[in-house]
Each structure stands twice: as structure tokens, then as C-alpha cells.
Amino acid sequence: MKEALQKAVREALESGKAKATVILVEKDGELMPRLVTKPDDPAIDSLYSGDRRYPTASFVVMLQPVITGDIAVPVRECDRRMLFELSKRNQVDLERLVLLGTPCTQEVADACGCDHPFTADDIAIAPSLASPADPLPLPEALQSNDPAEKLAFWMGEFERCIKCMGCRNVCPMCFCNDCALDNLDLVSAESKPPEIPIFHLIRAVDMADRCVDCGMCEAICPAEIPLRQLYRQARQIVKDAFGYEPGVSEEKSPVEMLGEPTELAGMEEGFRTGQIPAE
Amino acid sequence: MAEAAEQAQEDVKIVAFLCNWCSYAGADLAGVSRMQYPPNVRDIRVMCTGTISPHMVLKTFQEGADGVLIAGCHIGDCHYGKGNYMTAKRFRVIKDLLASLGIDERRIRLEWVSAAEGAKYQETITSFTEQVRAAGKSPLAKAGKR
Numbered sequence A: 001m002k003e004a005l006q007k008a009v010r011e012a013l014e015s016g017k018a019k020a021t022v023i024l025v026e027k028d029g030e031l032m033p034r035l036v037t038k039p040d041d042p043a044i045d046s047l048y049s050g051d052r053r054y055p056t057a058s059f060v061v062m063l064q065p066v067i068t069g070d071i072a073v074p075v076r077e078c079d080r081r082m083l084f085e086l087s088k089r090n091q092v093d094l095e096r097l098v099l100l101g102t103p104c105t106q107e108v109a110d111a112c113g114c115d116h117p118f119t120a121d122d123i124a125i126a127p128s129l130a131s132p133a134d135p136l137p138l139p140e141a142l143q144s145n146d147p148a149e150k151l152a153f154w155m156g157e158f159e160r161c162i163k164c165m166g167c168r169n170v171c172p173m174c175f176c177n178d179c180a181l182d183n184l185d186l187v188s189a190e191s192k193p194p195e196i197p198i199f200h201l202i203r204a205v206d207m208a209d210r211c212v213d214c215g216m217c218e219a220i221c222p223a224e225i226p227l228r229q230l231y232r233q234a235r236q237i238v239k240d241a242f243g244y245e246p247g248v249s250e251e252k253s254p255v256e257m258l259g260e261p262t263e264l265a266g267m268e269e270g271f272r273t274g275q276i277p278a279e
Numbered sequence B: 001m002a003e004a005a006e007q008a009q010e011d012v013k014i015v016a017f018l019c020n021w022c023s024y025a026g027a028d029l030a031g032v033s034r035m036q037y038p039p040n041v042r043d044i045r046v047m048c049t050g051t052i053s054p055h056m057v058l059k060t061f062q063e064g065a066d067g068v069l070i071a072g073c074h075i076g077d078c079h080y081g082k083g084n085y086m087t088a089k090r091f092r093v094i095k096d097l098l099a100s101l102g103i104d105e106r107r108i109r110l111e112w113v114s115a116a117e118g119a120k121y122q123e124t125i126t127s128f129t130e131q132v133r134a135a136g137k138s139p140l141a142k143a144g145k146r
């Protein structure tokens, strides 16, 4: 697999298909992205092709504005969903990217709950695939229909947060320059650990039409908060209300866009529980 | 124990976001017409309901509101064209998100109230206050203050 990827990287540079390549290398046990422009660059020899994942897409977002010409990027299936969603949000130009599909081992795919990782056949060029996300097994508290139990479950999880900001920082879909989590009117600077649930819900509401379900936030969270489950719930809401799935749907997200035809997501008459007042 | 009893007696607090052009004028009309409604609501005037970010609704709950009302112009009447279309879509997401986390849906309401509908404003506040009272004090009120 490593050889095939190295070959694809070198070929992309040699043939002029790409002016530069972003590869991952391992240094002192840490993964880092590396920009390579020459097919004989020795960095390609130490290309990382192991099981660890890295938010390469964030690096591409930073890099693309300063590189003229196409960039080749080895991508896992989740990376491809990210780049696709980011392109719809004008953060990357997919036309100027050459995607090299990187297979995941069965262990990685199982750990991610991904049923359609790229295979060795995809290395030359990543095909676009739809991504039906398999539901993760629900924690017991969330299987119950009792709202109080659900709330207690989430508050108990959020309570462990140490406000390390890892979830935000690792997330390639978190690209805003002004982050709401840094807005002191919303999230006070003094409270460490953070005020809950607002800290987590700000991200949840913003991820509802953006999260591509890569699972890196949950993997990085030192408090082991089931963040992926949280954002899956948020994604489901957008799917039910708008039929939109980030990273999968062809169109742009209707949630923050007016577009035509206009949608009201079932809120034409406003929303009230109980009786509708007589006019 | 004594504290719990005190809490139970404390009445609910509701924050209403009203758009300047329709619903705030509707509230004003209810006021000058001397219509009676419960005093639990604190109004916040915004230029258009389209300016209300979901983050603000979350913050309102975090700061201790027991209910949040958003009221704006009827669909088609927004003074900025389609601001309330954005409101409708965002409201759907935030309402469903709160519900999916186990927060009572009775705590949040969206109404279209025109400048001429003082009576609808009165009815809205009255029924919403009752509804929020039935839901009780919010479990989020300062829950997260540690």
C-alpha cells in the first residue's frame, strides 16, 4: 500500500498533473503534513501510510490560496467528504485538487464504523462515493424515551470537559476565522471547565449541516465525551428537516442559505406545542 | 430543602426576541390598548428575527431563562424580504436539537405577530407563560455554572 501511494505521489508530480503534494510524515512519534514539490524529494520515502488519521483537509484549506497550480492529496474516504463539503463552502477549490484515494485497513474502518473505505483500486484517483453512515450503537441512556434521562446523560458527559479545545482544533469543518467559542459574550473566559451545555451545544448546532462524521473529535477528546453521537443527532435533524447530508449531498447546505425555492422547514405557522390559538 | 421550596415558588422567566417592525409594534399595541398579560416576559428588540443566531438562544437558556419566544413578521411580510425564512430554518434546527438532548419543547416557541395583532401578542404571552409554568423551572438554569 505504501509503495503504491508513493508511486502515485511521484507520478502526479512527474506528469505535471500536480504542482505539489501534501503527504503525511511521522517525526518523533507525531504526524505532520509535508509539502512536496519534487518527485525525488526524500520525504516521499518516509511517507506515512499507517492507521493514524490526520486532519489533512485543514492543511489544504490553508495551503491552496498560496499555491498556484494543482495539489495532489492522499485522502481517506472521510477526507474526501470533508474536502467536498469545504468546496461547497468556498474553502477549497476541488478542481485544483488531485485526490489519491488511500485505503483504510479493516481495523480503521471498523473503529470508524465506515462501511466503504477506499480500496487499493482507488489510489490512482479517488472516486466519489455516497456515504450512508451506519448508526452507532446508542448508549443505554439515549435509548430511553425519558427526556430527563437523556439530559442527565449529556450533562454528565459534558461535565467532564476540560476545555482543551481539541474537538474544535482537530475538526476540518471548523474553518471560521472568528469562532463563536472564542466569543467572550457567549463562552466566558474565566470558566474552566466551561459552562455547560452551551459550550458543546454551540458546536453541535453549527455542526448540524457541516459535520462529515469522520469521528476525529471524539477520538481526540481526552474526556472521552461521545461527541460523534452528539453531532450525529444534530446531523439527523438537518437530514430530517432539509434532506441535507454534509459531505454527501450535491447541493449547498440549505440551512444557512436562502436559495430557490425557499424552505421553511415546517415552520410556516410558527411553532407551539399544545393548542393552536384561535385568531 | 428550604431552598427547593423557594425554587418551586419562584415564577418562570421568559425571554422574548421581537422584531422591530412587526412583533415589537404588536407588543406596543397590546400595551397601549391596556391588554393584560403575565409579567414574566422580558422583551429584547432586534431589527429582524433573521439576526437571531442559534447561539443567542442557547445563551439565553444558559443564563437561566425558563422559556424563549421568538416573534417576527408573518412569512412574506419581513421588512428585509426573507429574514424570517432564515429564522424559521434555524428555529427548526435549534428546537429539534434541544428536544433531542431532552430539553422540554414547551420551553421554546416561534410566532408570527404583526404590528396590528396586539391581541395575538397578548394571547401568545399568556398561553406561553402557562405552558412554561407547566414545564417548570429550567434544568439548564445555571446548571452549568461551576
Ligand code: SF4
Pocket: A167, A170, A171, A172, A173, A174, A207, A210, A211, A212, A213, A214, A215, A216, A217, A218, A228, A231
Ligand atoms: S466528526 Fe468531529 S471532527 Fe469530524 S467533521 Fe464532525 S465535528 Fe468535525
Ligand code: SF4
Pocket: A160, A161, A162, A163, A164, A165, A166, A167, A168, A217, A220, A221, A222, A223, A224, A225
Ligand atoms: S475535546 Fe473534549 S475535553 Fe476538549 S474541549 Fe472538546 S469536548 Fe472538551
Ligand code: FES
Pocket: B019, B020, B021, B022, B023, B047, B048, B049, B050, B072, B073, B077, B078, B079, B080, B083, B084
Ligand atoms: S423584519 Fe420582522 S422578521 Fe424580519
